[in-house]
Amino acid sequence: xxxxxxxxxxxxxxxxxxxxxxxxxxxxxxxxxxxxxxxxxxxxxxxxxxxxxxxxxxxxxxxxxxxxxxxxxxxxxxxxxxxxxxxxxxxxxxxxxxxxxxxxxxxxxxxxxxxxxxxxxxxxxxxxxxxxxxxxxxxxxxxxxxxxxxxxxxxxxxxxxxxxxxxxxxxxxxxxxxxxxxxxxxxxxxxxxxxxxxxxxxxxxxxxxxxxxxxxxxxxxxxxxxxxxxxxxxxxxxxxxxxxxxxxxxxxxxxxxxxxxxxxxxxxxxxxxxxxxxxxxxxxxxxxxxxxxxxxxxxxxxxxxxxxxxxxxxxxxxxxxxxxxxxxxxxxxxxxxxxxxxxxxxxxxxxxxxxxxxxxxxxxxxxxxxxxxxxxxxxxxxxxxxxxxxxxxxxxxxxxxxxxxxxxxxxxxxxxxxxxxxxxxxxxxxxxxxxxxxxxxxxxxxxxxxxxxxxxxxxxxxxxx
Numbered sequence: 443x444x445x446x447x448x449x450x451x452x453x454x455x456x457x458x459x460x461x462x463x464x465x466x467x468x469x470x471x472x473x474x475x476x477x478x479x480x481x482x483x484x485x486x487x488x489x490x491x492x493x494x495x496x497x498x499x500x501x502x503x504x505x506x507x508x509x510x511x512x513x514x515x516x517x518x519x520x521x522x523x524x525x526x527x528x529x530x531x532x533x534x535x536x537x538x539x540x541x542x543x544x545x546x547x548x549x550x551x552x553x554x555x556x557x558x559x560x561x562x563x564x565x566x567x568x569x570x571x572x573x574x575x576x577x578x579x580x581x582x583x584x585x586x587x588x589x590x591x592x593x594x595x596x597x598x599x600x601x602x603x604x605x606x607x608x609x610x611x612x613x614x615x616x617x618x619x620x621x622x623x624x625x626x627x628x629x630x631x632x633x634x635x636x637x638x639x640x641x642x643x644x645x646x647x648x649x650x651x652x653x654x655x656x657x658x659x660x661x662x663x664x665x666x667x668x669x670x671x672x673x674x675x676x677x678x679x680x681x682x683x684x685x686x687x688x689x690x691x692x693x694x695x696x697x698x699x700x701x702x703x704x705x706x707x708x709x710x711x712x713x714x715x716x717x718x719x720x721x722x723x724x725x726x727x728x729x730x731x732x733x734x735x736x737x738x739x740x741x742x743x744x745x746x747x748x749x750x751x752x753x754x755x756x757x758x759x760x761x762x763x764x765x766x767x768x769x770x771x772x773x774x775x776x777x778x779x780x781x782x783x784x785x786x787x788x789x790x791x792x793x794x795x796x797x798x799x800x801x802x803x804x805x806x807x808x809x810x811x812x813x814x815x816x817x818x819x820x821x822x823x824x825x826x827x828x829x830x831x832x833x834x835x836x837x838x839x840x841x842x843x844x845x846x847x848x849x850x851x852x853x854x855x856x857x858x859x860x861x862x863x864x865x866x867x868x869x870x871x872x873x874x875x876x877x878x879x880x881x882x883x884x885x886x887x888x889x890x891x892x893x894x895x896x897x898x899x900x901x902x903x904x905x906x907x
Contacts (some may be wrong), residue, residue, distance in 0.1 A: 777813025
């Protein structure tokens with residue numbers, strides 16, 4: 443256990459000093475902004491900083507650097523029991539993102555009346571240039587204090603939608619694709635398509651009852667004059683028309699609007715008129731989880747209820763090809779079960795072992811596959827280490843393959859509602875990608891689905907026949 447021990451007023455001598463160093467991170471800036479309410483674009487807007495400052499970087503809040511003094515005074519000199527009396531600081535310049543600063547305090551005056559000590563304070567960068575100078579006056583305790591250092595909670599900076607926004611940014615150099623938007627008769631589905639068009643992701647073809655589409659547009663003050671609208675009597679016909687457009691090659695992708703999933707998928711899987719291929723269709727959620735350092739793909743949570751081994755092979759291959767299209771060169775695939783060992787009474791463990799051997803025999807290609815793995819072992823290096831699991835996948839999975847739809851859906855929804863994850867979904871294995879959005883999805887989620895579809899279409903790795 444680490445302890446903090448103070449120096450009493452009598453123990454402090456003129457010239458006593460202490461220092462601490464810290465490198466300013468983006469998380470430091472964001473946490474300070476959250477606590478203080480200071481959201482000046484100087485600190486948070488990289489484009490603003492690049493335009494207005496010669497160094498082209500966002501800067502930290504000036505008082506962030508002063509806060510380092512508080513920790514130094516309260517933990518090192520005088521240490522536990524000291525109380526701030528006053529602070530005087532003269533700022534020379536701001537601290538830039540990524541800069542390492544060193545703060546030093548030095549006792550320069552002792553005042554017996556009230557056991558007060560005045561410290562000279564300096565903050566410098568790595569080149570020795572001053573950030574600020576000043577003085578701090580504190581009450582120094584008369585009694586010796588030694589206490590265990592407090593264990594602070596671990597802070598996570600939740601930047602909602604970071605991975606989803608990254609997907610949109612990845613499409614910057616690609617031309618848009620024509621996408622059939624099926625039954626866009628509500629706020630989210632219509633606005634998501636229009637904003638995706640404005641971001642140059644798609645050229646939307648709005649398929650549905652024209653009166654309902656126009657009503658939704660009028661409610662949002664959207665001008666539809668620049669967009670193609672195909673009138674249908676109802677949502678069933680809209681699904682069939684959209685699939686027909688994809689089958690004929692008139693559109694390169696489909697996005698679900700305000701209709702039930704089974705309406706659209708029923709039209710997509712029809713043998714004579716649908717857009718099926720030799721590959722089994724499957725759904726993939728791309729999860730943007732604030733506490734996980736990379737995008738997390740979860741499959742299948744929407745289409746295949748209880749897939750058999752052959753169907754799981756296609757589910758895994760679909761997810762690998764999606765991950766590769768999103769820039770993950772060799773995705774790590776975790777085959778989930780309740781345990782990490784093969785158990786003859788658990789079908790999911792037997793199928794996981796078989797899928798690993800299929801990958802070894804090149805029946806599944808493009809990724810690193812391991813399983814069975816329990817959820818904790820798939821996403822936590824610490825959990826995998828404790829259980830003695832030696833694996834290139836454990837603790838760092840890019841793809842989670844659920845044993846069945848129920849498990850996959852629960853994983854995705856738990857991440858969304860308990861871990862503040864945002865998600866975007868896509869159906870693979872058809873002639874074209876199908877953005878299978880939820881009617882409750884945000885506009886960002888729908889835009890991310892469009893970005894995924896665009897990346898899939900433009901990526902040369904993805905070519906299902």
